[in-house]
Amino acid sequence: MADPITDTDNLSPVERYKLAREARRVAPAQTLPTVPEITEDTLWRGLTREGEVRILVVRATEAVHQATQRLGCSPAAAKLVGELMAGTQLLRACLNPDEQLQLGSKNAGSAGNFVVDSYAEGHMRATVRNPKATLDDGLLVGNGTLQVARTRPGRSTYRSAITMEHDDIDGLLMRYLMESEQILSLLRLDVQVTPEGTVEHALGFLVQLMPEGTKEDLGCLVNNLETLPELSTGMTADDPDAMGWANALMSGLYWDQAARQDVGFFCPCSAERVLTLLSTLPQSDLQELADGGEPLESTCDYCKTTYTVPLDQLQALMASPS
Template identity: 35%
Template sequence: MKDHLVKAVADGVRVHAAITTNLVNEAVSRHECYPVAAAALGRTMTGALLMAANLKNKECITIKFNGNGPLGSVVADANPEGFVRGYIANPHVNLPLNEKGKLDVGGGVGQGILSVTRFTGLKDPITGSCEIVSGEIAEDLTNYLYTSEQTPSSVGLGVLVNPDLKVAAAGGFILQLLPDATEETLTKLENNLAKIRPVSTMVKDGLDARGIIAELLQGFDKVDYLTTTDLAFKCQCSKERIEDVLISLNEHDLKSLVDDGHAEVCCHFCGEKYQFNKDELTAIYNVSQKLKDNKANN
């Protein structure tokens, strides 16, 4: 099944649901994640895509879990076009299963701060934050949407990892009440959420995003399915962007790279490695010096 996201509305409620198995697999492969890291990264990337679906074109969102657990930081960037990338500080973490017999993502993330930054095209991005409540990702995003954005929501995320470290199923949903929601609508949703299967189970059983929405909105007279967006792992890095980063280094560090005659820069988000030889580094150093001189003269 292709990765995709579906947006829908019904009486007093808005739902986004996504299938992300392939893109999570790619991220897990690129970062060589062990199961706990795979689940944490996959859930965060899926959550970022679901939240980005509300943004306008050219906007994007960054979700960062900065916890004190052994996984370290977990970060995902996503945009409404359906592209996402992510990284995890310590992908090679092994933890025993939690008391429910599940991957201990909460223990891996630990306590700390969840921050959500929206890049809207204005001069300064907008960042909201809250304390991490469980580290299980979905519960934390639900809490963030309620406490920081005053949006009553329910977030469900799931990643099923096979023993061979391949992702068998991944997906998620965000369900949000609209201002005209009635008590009847709230009761229906609560009943449906109480009996719904785990997201990873629904995806493994073959449900697509529309199927997940249908499960969430059982008993609603009419569900309007609005748009379907293809999803993919995509990093914005390039050799030109890495050159810009190198140009911004201080003179001493850049001169050391020139003297070494070679540099390798690895992108945190996708693991892509960029090689620079002595001639390229010398050219970058010269540009850096010209920029410095121009700034001094002005």
């Protein structure tokens, strides 16, 4: 007897199309061809076949290590900065491809105000006012305001703000997503720093129930999360994308790993930018700087590069006011 599923000879073109479509829908997850080594920072995203659920996974270990070493962070501050950097990168990846995202704080706790920039190319940088703060100093973030700025080239910046509570960065960013995007999101960050300040890993993931998502999809995720191991245990040298872990999280959903982006530490500061900034100062301020009789030294808050502006360049700026 003919098998109605595999024997397609007797089927109409429409029926055949429907069968092929169903086979595609339930096929195992497609994965991206080249997987970077576990030592390389990356962000990959996946999507269910009907667009119901989105998943993003970031590894920013090296970027966070670089940023926190430059800032001279205590282990506690390095963990905070790492969570902010990995989280900002996940949030930025949900925006338009050319969009830039900045998270800043006002009236933060013992670590002082922070700024984290995430650029379209996967570049990121961070600074914090008091990088030596420890947990003995009280809450690092505390109760302040988180300020979020989204910028696209050639367009005006879109700003929003929400209150910060405690040091729970996962919760803070999830609340931001809920309030600003009205998308049900689960975001978890996992940053591990040794007592010597070495960043062992800086990871995070974001799962979102898109408008196409159903109660059943949500139920699936909630069930899977109950037994889901930490991302850091699933991300190994043999499985740098943590696909085994991701399949466990997305179990019951039909999905594909869809795209990848390199991420890394990068500060766009330069000697030219210092001069441009100086050229916006009033003549009297420039005169005061030149009267000091010393070259001007300016250190970047993010990467700690020091730029020296010689006296003759300061004088040239005064001679050619902008």
